[in-house]
Amino acid sequence: MRRISPGRVLAWAYLVLVLVVTIFPFYWIVRTALSNNYALATDPSSPGPVGFTLGAFKRALGLASPAEAAAQGGSAASIDxxxxxxxxxxxxxxxxxxxxxxxxxxxxxxxxxxxxxxxxxxxxxxxxxxxxxxxxxxxxxxxxxxxxxxxxxxxxxxxxxxxxxxxxxxxxxxxxxxxxxxxxxxxxxxxxxxxxxxxxxxxxxxxxxxxxxxxxxxxxxxxxxxxxxxTNDDTVRPLTLALAVFKQSSPQAALDWAGLMAATLVAALPMLLLFVVFGRRLVNSIGFTGLK
CATH class of the missing domain: 1.10.3720.10 (MetI-like)
Structure with a gap:
């Protein structure tokens, strides 16, 4: 067995710390997207979803009625x-x-x-x-x-x-x-x-x-x-602008954080899939180009 040295322990501890700092924002997005807005206000520091629901994703995809959105603390703001x-x-x-x-x-x-x-x-x-x-x-x-x-x-x-x-x-x-x-x-x-x-x-x-x-x-x-x-027209407005407009057009005093995080997660999914499929090829290509 390979001898465990203090340097190796410090290296692994550093890697784990970097991994946690990198992944935590994504986890917090998922946790907020699966929460109820009203429940979030009562327990904002909870490590898990508060009042677990998929209503935020329904609002982000335009599948929730105004009554359903209001019942979960969502705003009347909409995003296509x-x-x-x-x-x-x-x-x-x-x-x-x-x-x-x-x-x-x-x-x-x-x-x-x-x-x-x-x-x-x-x-x-x-x-x-x-x-x-x-x-x-x-x-x-x-x-x-x-x-x-x-x-x-x-x-x-x-x-x-x-x-x-x-x-x-x-x-x-x-x-x-x-x-x-x-x-x-x-x-x-x-x-x-x-x-x-x-x-x-x-x-x-x-x-x-x-x-x-x-x-x-x-x-x-x-x-x-x-x-x-x-651009200022919905016919050509990309997703980054649509999310910003959704955030700014909330008519309530409290922002629909769950809906915004759900829409952000849906927007990030294509990039995550690209990294999962092509991540190894990306690293190998950069290394190979550097050797050239």
Missing amino acids: LLSALRNSIVYAVLLTVCTVFFSALAAFAFSRLRWPGRNAVFAVLLSALMVPQVLTLLPNFVLIKDLGLLNSFGGMILPTAFFSAFNIFFLRQFMLGLSNEVEEAAIIDGAGPLRVCFRIVLPMSVAPIATLALLTFINTWNDYLWPLLV
């Missing part, structure tokens, strides 16, 4: 969760596909093609990583307004659909480490740059591309500030 969920999926999927696709093309151009000024242009591109996002909000908003794309998916997607400095840098570093033999053989057989890109380089870069797609999808799903600036 399914519509907001659909908008978030459309917004995240379209932006992820566009951003990753064009970033992959740019990374191929910076890593596998030879053209004058390539390194200088790439240095300028990297400088975009040092520009805070808040400095680009106003110019992008003015552009979207002048184009007449407010309250549309195009207005939310356009500013970041064609460019991501981090994605280009990430993919370029991986592509620089790819072997040249297959690419050179294809060029000898008459393959052009586009064929080399789509038939050889991109298939060999599936792992980092999948990693970037997952990270981009998560960031887009959680985006709040930019959709807040360019």
